[in-house]
Amino acid sequence: MGAVANLAPRLFAGIVAEVPFVDPLTSILDPSLPLTVIEWDEWGNPLDDPEVYAYMKSYSPYENVHPVTYPRILAITSLNDTRVLYVEPAKWVAKLREVGADPLLKVEMAAGHGGVSGRYAAWRERAFANAWIIDAAGAHPSGE
Incomplete structure (x- = not known):
């Protein structure tokens, strides 16, 4: 979703990025x-291959944030995500905020990569994201 935000920001009213892998270059260099070393089989090793490094940098969402009008963005992450x-x-x-965007960052304090545990907690989280999507789309129950 981060790459989409950079490549075509005007095509979206809002973007929900759940546990977004938006800084792959920094992660894969460590x-x-x-998960880094086992990912080199799929991605290549940017530590040893300048072409892999350049390619990853060319689409890395973090590396390619630029001053454009971004859509509304909801980024959801988890403190315990490994x-x-x-x-x-x-x-x-x-x-994103440095270039004038106004994304919302939501950090789950007790969740992992798959989100919160428990049916009711998961429903609350889904309801939060769905309400955000409805608001970003401009569909308000009050008609405003």
């Missing part, structure tokens, strides 16, 4: 992270 560290969406949101 072999101490749990797959996509919460710092990635936090950095992305900060960089």
Whole structure:
């Protein structure tokens, strides 16, 4: 969703980015992270291959934030996510704010990569995201 936001920001009223992998270059350059080395089979190793580094940098959402009019963005991350560290969406949101966007960052304090546990908690989270989508689309029950 981060790449979509950079490539075609005017095509969307809003973007929901749930546990977004928006700083892949920084993550894949750190072999101490749990998934990095095994991901090199799929992505290539940017530490050893300048072409892989350049290609990843060309589409990395964080690296390609630029001063355009971004749509509304809801970035949802989890403090205990070991797959996509919460710092990635936090950095992305900060960089978006630097160029004038106004994204909303929601950090789940007790969830992991798959979101909150429990049926009712999951329903509350889904309702939050759905309400945000309805608002971003401009569909208000009051007709305003």
